Amino acid sequence: MTAAPSIRTSDRPRPRLIIFDFDGTLAETEIIASEVISTKLAAEGVQVHPDEITATLSGVERDDQQPRLESLIGVSLPKNFMETVGVEIQLAASVSLSATPGAIELLQWLTIPFCVASNTSRFELIHRMRAANLLGLVGSRFFSSDDIGIRKPDPSVLLLAAEVMGVSTGECLVIEDSVIGLNAARNANMRYCAFGGARHHSSQLRNDLRTFEPEALLLNLEELKGLLCPM
Known part of the structure; x- marks a missing residue:
């Protein structure tokens, strides 16, 4: 299955930072x-x-x-x-615990800086990233809502990630698997794509994600390659 962008990402500048949610986006938690x-x-x-x-x-x-x-x-x-x-x-x-479809391949391919911003505690994030064989790819570039004391859909953890990574909000692209996460990205005034290819995603959940009019609804994270480097 291929991505179904609702806005052509190729019409926009390449992001300078990609911010991934973790649970349900990079890993099948x-x-x-x-x-x-x-x-x-x-x-x-x-x-x-x-x-x-x-x-x-x-x-x-x-x-x-x-x-x-x-x-x-x-x-x-x-x-x-x-x-x-x-x-x-x-x-x-x-x-x-395993990575979601295309997650490892995408992170290995990316040359654009990326990080993780999650509602999950730092302790659990480290544990889960290690279990899904993602810790070596993400390294220390992860942020928890515990760091800021407020959880998504509040945008604070996304704003913290952008600040620490030295990138303005308008230059960030957020990848989220839930309505609450997309709401946080919108509240942060960041661009966003939805990921709907994890094992927990039903047709109804994908339809809920579409209501946020993401730049793309990805069913495999490797589909992001085509949006970042269009033919």
């Missing part, structure tokens, strides 16, 4: 989380498909996840349910 939660809910006697969990929790603040989940299933869960799930997600990621 979202589907792992949804599968773990689905399994834990089944142990509580509640059957919910991982796709429904993803649609409910994608990009949602950590403190709001359990109330959203309880609203979805109509059942109150143990108070520490999401804390327990978080530990299991971390363990599952250590064993089975």
Whole structure:
């Protein structure tokens, strides 16, 4: 499948910095989380498909996840349910986390400076980047909302990344897999593309991404090469 740009990136100057989200953009963490939660809910006697969990929790603040989940299933869960799930997600990621389609190939190819800006904590980012074989490619160029104390859709972590990397907001291109992430990019007055090719992306999630009119909806991150270097 090929990219479907809604605005021709070739009509614009090449960005001087590409800012990637991590979970669901560079690594398949979202589907792992949804599968773990689905399994834990089944142990509580509640059957919910991982796709429904993803649609409910994608990009949602950590403190709001359990109330959203309880609203979805109509059942109150143990108070520490999401804390327990978080530990299991971390363990599952250590064993089975992989990069998203085209992520490694794109990062190896890029000559434009790039970095990661994520709502995930720095500790978890390091752990997950290492598990997905991405830490060596990203190096120290990653930023967490913990660094600034405010999470997306607030644009602060994106603005911090641009500031530290020495690039103006108008020269940045953000790659995000969620509505909350695209909202943050728009709030930062940065250009953005949507990534909809991870295992957790449903047709509905892709349609939600399209409502933000991204420069492109990428189904494989290598498709970005053609937008940065058009024929």
